[in-house]
Amino acid sequence: MSEIILKNSKIVNKKGEYNIKLLDGKIAEISKEKLYGDEEIDIDGNIVLPGLIDPHVHFRDPGLTYKESFKTGSMAAANGGFTTVIDMPNTLPPTNTAKDFKEKEKIAKNKSVVNFKLHAGVNKKSTVKEIEKIAKLNPASFKIFMDLEKDEILDKIFNNISIVKNNLLTSPELNKESNKELNKGLNKKIIITSHCENKSIIEESTKKQKQVFCIRGNTALDYSYARPSSSEIASVRYAIELAKKYSIDLHICHISVLNALKIVKEENNLINKKIKKNNINNINNKTNKDNKDKNNKNNCNCGEILISTEVTPHHLFLDNFTFKKYETVAKTNPPLRPLGENLTVDNLKEINMIGTDHAPHTLEEKKKGVWNSAPGIPNLETCLSLLLTEVNKGKIDLNLIQKVMCENSAKRFGLDKKGEIRVGKDADIVVIDLKKEGKFNLDEFYTKAHYSPFENQKYVGKAIKTFVNGKLIMENGEIYN
């Protein structure tokens, strides 16, 4: 493969301009001195960020490709500066079995223009045996739609996953040094990703909102009251309770309520305190082997779980007033929240990562009335520019963007070679023009979804080049394939 030199690049947190050599899909050298290669690309003093990682996309492939395919979805990703996406399991069929998981991997390999990883699906029908089979395929996580199941069922699902986790940890077959492939799945922590909304609260509130219809008819705004903030808060509490009960890492996706975030923060503080205390105990007991073993057993991960959070651009930038203008086009789960209950960019530093929840549907499916319209907003091609606009306003800095859109998702989902501009890391890079101004124009997008509550909104700052595995695949909105 040829050596490409990215000339005159600015790197976040570093002074001056650098030359970056890309070779064999890796970052081979970074230097202020002139570097030589087969091809030079002038970055013109623009900023290079690690390729963005989206931990939450719905590419609808297989089965629902009329909404999006791995091809169009990944092109939209590249256009938005993303070089890795993690796809959700709710396709047709869903990736709830090892067979369907492998099938989707094949599809993605054939069609995707960016790197990918898959979340596995799990529901009340998933057996321990099937979950174990999928776990060995190294999914990013197991995704649970908590809004679709009753609490007792959710307990059973968490329990089944914890049985698999313990089986894997103790399996002599998998612990063999020689069994590298399987070990990969074993060494990776099992994570549950949860969509947190409480089913029974939604059902009750929806019934109430539908009764309002008899008095004044329903508007899209009613959808946000049919799935109230209290439903997310209750569900976040329960997910944490189950994660602690079964000692499993939890990733809460598309968090949308300020008080839900507070609960996670408090919980993580308690966990950190416990870890510190256990560490001190372990040091104190160091000389006494029996005690030490006993302590380690007692620790057994209990309390040592990690709870992470993810937020969408629409929950950061919009509140439920948006329904007035965009009606059901802005319908999504969890819904856009009332002002005061919602999250804003001011909260971003307390959230681990941004997941776009790119959830494309056809315009027809989006316009079937308040209750029957499909929930979901496409975001891959608006996300970065929305955030860069905030950088230009002085509300956030590029360092934070690098953390929540690159570093943190890489660390959380086992993408060790990604998320940083450093020698030895994968040559996944996005070049941004921080001053480029424009308006979101749906006709310039690659996603099949032809709607957005950000349509025609002005932005300042845009991805102008995307490199995937050392290859330039997007330049000024054009995809090379």
Ligand SMILES: NC(=O)N[C@@H](CC(=O)O)C(=O)O
């Ligand atoms: N976010 C949504 O409103 N919809 C998602 C499902 C989901 O993430 O809950 C979809 O698949 O369309």
Ligand SMILES: [Zn+2]
């Ligand atoms: Zn969801």
Ligand SMILES: [Zn+2]
């Ligand atoms: Zn989603």
